[in-house]
Amino acid sequence: MDGIDVSAVDLRLTDGTVELTPLGHRAVGYPAALREALLTALPPNGCTAGELCRLDTEVGQAFATAAGEALTDLAGGRADLIASLGQTIYHWVDGSRCLGTLQLGQPAWIAEYTGLPVIADLRVRDVAAGGHGAPLAAMLDQLWLSGATEPVAALNIGGIANITVVGPDAPTLAFDTGPGNALLDTAARMVSDGVWQQDVDGELAAQGTVRADLLATLLADTYYVKQPPKSTGKEHFHADYLRAALEGVPHVPAVDLLATLVELTACTIAQACRGRGVGKVVASGGGVRNPVLMAALRRCLDPVPVVTSDELGLPTDAKEAYLAALLGFLTWSGIPADAAGATGAAGPRLLGSITPGKGPLHLPDPVTTAVTRLRVC
Ligand SMILES: Nc1ncnc2c1ncn2[C@@H]1O[C@H](COP(=O)(O)OP(=O)(O)OP(=O)(O)O)[C@@H](O)[C@H]1O
Numbered sequence: 440m441d442g443i444d445v446s447a448v449d450l451r452l453t454d455g456t457v458e459l460t461p462l463g464h465r466a467v468g469y470p471a472a473l474r475e476a477l478l479t480a481l482p483p484n485g486c487t488a489g490e491l492c493r494l495d496t497e498v499g500q501a502f503a504t505a506a507g508e509a510l511t512d513l514a515g516g517r518a519d520l521i522a523s524l525g526q527t528i529y530h531w532v533d534g535s536r537c538l539g540t541l542q543l544g545q546p547a548w549i550a551e552y553t554g555l556p557v558i559a560d561l562r563v564r565d566v567a568a569g570g571h572g573a574p575l576a577a578m579l580d581q582l583w584l585s586g587a588t589e590p591v592a593a594l595n596i597g598g599i600a601n602i603t604v605v606g607p608d609a610p611t612l613a614f615d616t617g618p619g620n621a622l623l624d625t626a627a628r629m630v631s632d633g634v635w636q637q638d639v640d641g642e643l644a645a646q647g648t649v650r651a652d653l654l655a656t657l658l659a660d661t662y663y664v665k666q667p668p669k670s671t672g673k674e675h676f677h678a679d680y681l682r683a684a685l686e687g688v689p690h691v692p693a694v695d696l697l698a699t700l701v702e703l704t705a706c707t708i709a710q711a712c713r714g715r716g717v718g719k720v721v722a723s724g725g726g727v728r729n730p731v732l733m734a735a736l737r738r739c740l741d742p743v744p745v746v747t748s749d750e751l752g753l754p755t756d757a758k759e760a761y762l763a764a765l766l767g768f769l770t771w772s773g774i775p776a777d778a779a780g781a782t783g784a785a786g787p788r789l790l791g792s793i794t795p796g797k798g799p800l801h802l803p804d805p806v807t808t809a810v811t812r813l814r815v816c
């Protein structure tokens with residue numbers, strides 16, 4: 440919810456290998472009022488149907504502008520299609536199942552503004568097939584990281600942190616480990632009365648001490664011991680959740696709160712990797728920019744090395760935007776884009792809904808050969 444990540448990508452399929460050439464990426468902040476309205480609509484607050492309609496429209500319009508500018512600046516004004524993961528506003532999990540998921544950013548605005556077909560609503564088909572619809576990174580990570588002699592975990596630290604474990608001997612598994620930056624950002628807003636949106640560079644956390652009592656309270660959440668596939672969201676890890684945890688312990692100074700939440704994120708990620716034979720972690724997402732979080736993560740995972748996705752050719756800030764492009768390309772090519780079973784779906788599924796561009800849809804003939812690898816080149 441910090442903004443819109445846009446990328447332009449050239450994608451080709453040759454002999455079962457997807458060749459992905461990044462053409463460029465950028466982050467476009469949401470207009471301040473829209474961001475504030477999105478944050479306000481999050482649980483535990485909720486919002487009316489009228490507000491939801493307004494948010495869906497305004498996010499769609501913001502996506503349209505961002506896509507149109509990227510089309511001109513990054514893709515020379517030419518593209519076949521646009522793929523949009525949307526802005527998650529609610530991810531409905533009950534027990535071990537995901538029952539629904541809602542992403543805002545009405546694709547008609549993007550199609551109208553750019554004239555291009557738009558593939559959106561990529562998550563919900565996986566949910567309809569019994570999966571969690573998240574994390575959808577499994578397909579990219581599996582194609583990109585398979586072939587190693589020991590399991591590799593691709594980690595994305597967004598609001599929620601998620602890993603994909605790709606191994607030589609076991610099927611790919613993708614699940615949310617718990618909070619990434621969500622509680623850190625919530626705490627930053629809480630301790631500054633809404634002035635700070637984040638603890639920039641972990642400056643507060645670096646001055647604090649981990650409070651064992653608060654950490655124990657937070658770690659008692661049963662989400663962490665659930666077996667994957669599993670997913671979660673900001674409807675679980677929100678401001679009231681944090682307030683309830685704080686009420687159960689003596690006063691926690693701001694710097695100690697941030698330090699404890701850094702530790703919570705780092706140790707729950709490490710715990711999720713443990714026991715799965717992970718030999719390397721490839722990290723991406725905004726959390727990689729927080730040096731205090733990265734130091735804690737390296738300590739908790741030691742001796743397992745943590746590298747960033749940059750080192751393997753995909754920029755940490757834009758991996759999810761490149762993922763959206765890949766999912767759109769696969770869908771357009773008639774290829775199921777949910778790595779079979781990784782999120783719990785009954786089998787491989789074609790994802791997404793397609794909104795036509797200026798003219799009628801002309802989809803390419805569906806690809807029938809198996810897609811087995813992804814090469815960033
Ligand atoms: N310099 C920094 N210091 C501390 N935290 C940072 C820094 N830069 C980015 N972040 C964190 O990264 C977050 C943005 O990361 P990202 O865009 O990957 O996630 P998101 O958009 O919130 O989540 P999602 O991908 O789950 O929708 C910020 O909200 C902030 O918490």
Ligand SMILES: [Mg+2]
Nearest residue numbers: 440441442444
């Ligand atoms: Mg973001």
